[in-house]
Amino acid sequence: MNKTWWKILGSVLVIYTAIAGLLLGVPRLPILNETIRNLYFHVPMWFAMIVLFSISVFYSVKSLSTKSEIDDIKAVESVNTGIIFGLLGLVTGAFWAKYTWGQFWSFDPKQNFAAISVLLYFAYLILRNAIDEEQKRAKISAIYNIFAFPMMVVLLFVLPRLKDSLHPGNGGNPGFNSYDLDSRMRMVFYPACLGWILIGYWVYTIRFRLRSLENKQQHH
Amino acid sequence: MKKIFFSLILMLATMQLFAQDNGVEMADALRSNGKIYLVVVCIVIILIGLLAYLFSIDKRLKKIEKENEHKN
Numbered sequence: 001m002n003k004t005w006w007k008i009l010g011s012v013l014v015i016y017t018a019i020a021g022l023l024l025g026v027p028r029l030p031i032l033n034e035t036i037r038n039l040y041f042h043v044p045m046w047f048a049m050i051v052l053f054s055i056s057v058f059y060s061v062k063s064l065s066t067k068s069e070i071d072d073i074k075a076v077e078s079v080n081t082g083i084i085f086g087l088l089g090l091v092t093g094a095f096w097a098k099y100t101w102g103q104f105w106s107f108d109p110k111q112n113f114a115a116i117s118v119l120l121y122f123a124y125l126i127l128r129n130a131i132d133e134e135q136k137r138a139k140i141s142a143i144y145n146i147f148a149f150p151m152m153v154v155l156l157f158v159l160p161r162l163k164d165s166l167h168p169g170n171g172g173n174p175g176f177n178s179y180d181l182d183s184r185m186r187m188v189f190y191p192a193c194l195g196w197i198l199i200g201y202w203v204y205t206i207r208f209r210l211r212s213l214e215n216k217q218q219h220h
Numbered sequence: 221m222k223k224i225f226f227s228l229i230l231m232l233a234t235m236q237l238f239a240q241d242n243g244v245e246m247a248d249a250l251r252s253n254g255k256i257y258l259v260v261v262c263i264v265i266i267l268i269g270l271l272a273y274l275f276s277i278d279k280r281l282k283k284i285e286k287e288n289e290h291k292n
Binding site: 007011014015018019022023199202203206209210213216 | 263281
C-alpha cells in the first residue's frame with residue numbers, strides 16, 4: 001500500500017462527495033429537509049472509525065503471536081486515528097440532532113452508546129500510558145483491545161436496536177432507513193464512505209511511519 | 221428636429237432604466253439556488269487545501285525515511 005494511487009482516489013472521492021453531496025437531488029422529507037445531506041458527511045466518519053479499529057484489533061491479535069513491536073505500534077496508531085473520526089462523528093451527530101431532534105444531546109441510546117464506545121478506546125490509550133515496560137504493555141493492551149472491539153460493535157450496532165431511538169436504523173429497523181434506499185443518495189453515499197475510509201487509512205499510515213521513525217531514533 | 225431629439229433622449233433614458241433592471245444579473249452561475257454554489261466552492265477549496273497539505277506531509281516523511289535508511 002506504499003503507492004499514491006489510492007491516496008489520489010480517496011482525495012478525488014472526498015472532493016466528489018462535497019460537490020455531489022451538496023448539489024445532487026435528495027428526497028424531500030419533513031423535519032430533515034436539506035440536513036439529509038449530512039448522511040454523506042456524518043456517517044462516513046463512523047465507517048472510517050470502524051475500519052481503523054478493525055485494523056487495530058487485527059494487529060493486536062497479530063502482535064500477541066509475533067510479539068513484534070511494529071504490530072503493536074500499528075495497533076496504537078490506528079486507534080489514535082480512529083478516535084479522531086469517532087469524535088468528529090459525535091460532534092457532527094450532536095449538531096445534526098440539535099436541528100432535527102431539538103437538542104445537542106438528548107441522551108438517545110445511539111448517542112450514549114457511541115460516546116461510550118469512544119471512551120472505551122480512550123481507556124485503551126490510558127491503559128497503555130500506565131505501563132512502562134514495553135513487552136508487558138504490548139501484551140496487556142492487545143488483550144484489552146480484543147475485548148474492546150466486540151464491545152464497540154455491540155454498543156454501536158446491537159444495543160441501540162433493542163431500544164427506541166430517534167436515530168435512523170434503530171428501534172427495530174435493521175440497517176438504514178428507507179431514505180437511504182434512494183438510488184440518488186447511494187451514488188454519493190458509497191463513494192463518500194470509501195473516500196473517507198481511504199483518507200483515514202492514509203492518516204493512520206502517516207502516524208505509523210512517524211512513530212516508527214521516532215522509535216528508531218530512540219533506540220540509537 | 222427638436223421633437224425627434226427629445227424623444228431620442230427620453231428613449232435613451234428609458235434604456236438606462238431597462239439596463240439597470242437587466243444589468244444586475246451577471247455571471248449568475250455562482251448566485252443561483254440561493255448562492256449554494258459558493259458554499260460548495262469554499263468547501264472544495266478547503267478540502268483541496270487540506271489534502272494537498274496531507275500530500276506534502278507524506279512527501280516530507282518519505283524524504284526523512286530515505287535519509288534514515290542511508291544512516292542505518
